[in-house]
Amino acid sequence: MYEFTDAVDFYIGMINALKTGRISLHSPLEEICLKAGKDCFAYIDNRRDAKGKYGYDFWGIIKNQFENEEQFVRWIKNKVSEKLLYSKSEQFPDFLFKTRKYAGKLICGSLLELKDSKGGSVASFNSTLPTKYKNLEEIDVINGKNLVSRIASIIDGDLSPENGYRNFERRCFYLVRTHAGKDDKVKVSVVDGSFFETVPKDHLIYQMFLNILRTHLEKREIKISPDTLNQIEKALSYVTDQTIIAASQIIEKASVRPRLRIMAEVHSEGNPHSSFYPEISERSINLIIEASSYEEKFAKIVSQKIPEIEIFTIHHKRNGEHVVFQYKF
Numbered sequence: 001m002y003e004f005t006d007a008v009d010f011y012i013g014m015i016n017a018l019k020t021g022r023i024s025l026h027s028p029l030e031e032i033c034l035k036a037g038k039d040c041f042a043y044i045d046n047r048r049d050a051k052g053k054y055g056y057d058f059w060g061i062i063k064n065q066f067e068n069e070e071q072f073v074r075w076i077k078n079k080v081s082e083k084l085l086y087s088k089s090e091q092f093p094d095f096l097f098k099t100r101k102y103a104g105k106l107i108c109g110s111l112l113e114l115k116d117s118k119g120g121s122v123a124s125f126n127s128t129l130p131t132k133y134k135n136l137e138e139i140d141v142i143n144g145k146n147l148v149s150r151i152a153s154i155i156d157g158d159l160s161p162e163n164g165y166r167n168f169e170r171r172c173f174y175l176v177r178t179h180a181g182k183d184d185k186v187k188v189s190v191v192d193g194s195f196f197e198t199v200p201k202d203h204l205i206y207q208m209f210l211n212i213l214r215t216h217l218e219k220r221e222i223k224i225s226p227d228t229l230n231q232i233e234k235a236l237s238y239v240t241d242q243t244i245i246a247a248s249q250i251i252e253k254a255s256v257r258p259r260l261r262i263m264a265e266v267h268s269e270g271n272p273h274s275s276f277y278p279e280i281s282e283r284s285i286n287l288i289i290e291a292s293s294y295e296e297k298f299a300k301i302v303s304q305k306i307p308e309i310e311i312f313t314i315h316h317k318r319n320g321e322h323v324v325f326q327y328k329f
Helices: 005-019 029-037 047-052 069-076 136-143 147-159 201-219 226-236 242-246 296-305
Strands: 041-044 095-097 099-102 105-108 111-116 170-178 187-192 284-290 310-316 320-328
Touching: 005 029, 005 105, 005 170, 005 187, 005 284, 005 296, 005 320, 029 041, 029 047, 029 095, 029 111, 029 170, 041 147, 099 147, 136 147, 136 242, 201 226, 201 242, 296 310
Parallel strands: 111 170, 187 284
Antiparallel strands: 041 095, 095 111, 099 105, 170 187, 284 320, 310 320
């Protein structure tokens, strides 16, 4: 019920910031997030530029609880190294929304990744496969360190000791811009991860390894019986956990620990800004969410706060109906 609360609030914040001229469709995506999201983030990856370029102090709310910055530094240094307070960490994700609690359950806490492109395609995913959900455990393994979860737990405060906090499934959203810098063609959308995850992640991973094997067999002209290939496919079907794949591997006698970083490129049918979806207009800002999880209350909330909004559905060529909230300039 509350899976889209973060995205809806953020989308409304973006439009209001655009209306008031605090940002434009061509502003850096980081600036758009900071000025639209205000104090709703539990993690910001580029805390250095947030403060230096955009005057956004990620730690500001916590600092206000102390008499001076020296007290804050003494308190925080046991949790996060002082040099990391205002660093560009190069970790996944770019932003993480604060977790909330309702009726005894953890809600919200969504992920937000930024994808900026000067052309019409969606920028590649270089650190992880785009999915509908991820939790902090998976994020830590993908990054190879626990900085994101440590900072998030500090900001989330009393909610972080809750049972299930680290395994709480968080909705993934992607702030996508195409034709950046082209005033007549630019499109900006907050896209639900369901638009990219059209087959289960587990299936995608083992099929990738199976394709690699088949290509090698074909290249070397090696023939394998259908029964053997079926047995191999069955064995590979267990290779599904991206957290294990992304972890460093210890190989006997090897002086390095290899690790795989899965990257992904978006098929044109999975690109909401492509010609497959002409309803997504140029010079528009959109929120695109999975129709099966959609509730009418979101339409009422957005329409009340942004009366000019248009709401319609598009048919994803590979994953069914999605609801679009669109604001045109």
